[in-house]
Amino acid sequence: MNKILLAEDDNDMRRFLVRALENAGYQVISYDNGLEAYHRLREEPFELLLTDIVMPEMDGIELARRASDIDPDIKIMFITGFAAVALNPDSQAPKDAKILSKPFHLKDLVNEVQKMLTAA
Numbered sequence: 001m002n003k004i005l006l007a008e009d010d011n012d013m014r015r016f017l018v019r020a021l022e023n024a025g026y027q028v029i030s031y032d033n034g035l036e037a038y039h040r041l042r043e044e045p046f047e048l049l050l051t052d053i054v055m056p057e058m059d060g061i062e063l064a065r066r067a068s069d070i071d072p073d074i075k076i077m078f079i080t081g082f083a084a085v086a087l088n089p090d091s092q093a094p095k096d097a098k099i100l101s102k103p104f105h106l107k108d109l110v111n112e113v114q115k116m117l118t119a120a
Helices: 011-023 034-043 060-070 083-087 106-118
Strands: 003-007 027-031 048-051 075-080 098-101
Touching: 003 011, 003 034, 003 060, 011 027, 011 106, 027 034, 034 048, 034 060, 048 060, 048 106, 060 075, 075 106, 098 106
Parallel strands: 003 027, 003 048, 048 075, 075 098
Antiparallel strands: none
């Protein structure tokens, strides 16, 4: 079973995402800020980091950079209403990261996650 680390500070959004991904067969560990997610990432491997960009304590871009340092093979997807921030070359977001702009349908999220995790 693929393990997903989710960092999303909006409680309702986080619950919806966890439920949708678990219903699709994924194991999801979620946190409401980037710093706690980073500490968990240091403890065990995950196949995918799914993170909001704008969060307290550590933003999603910093979390993604640190995740890539820990595990260069981890797949990263940003879920954000601020896609332009992630796309900005100055942000230093990992180059292979996927960006899913809010609002999105949960089915689209599950489809994108599945594509990322099945890609070689």
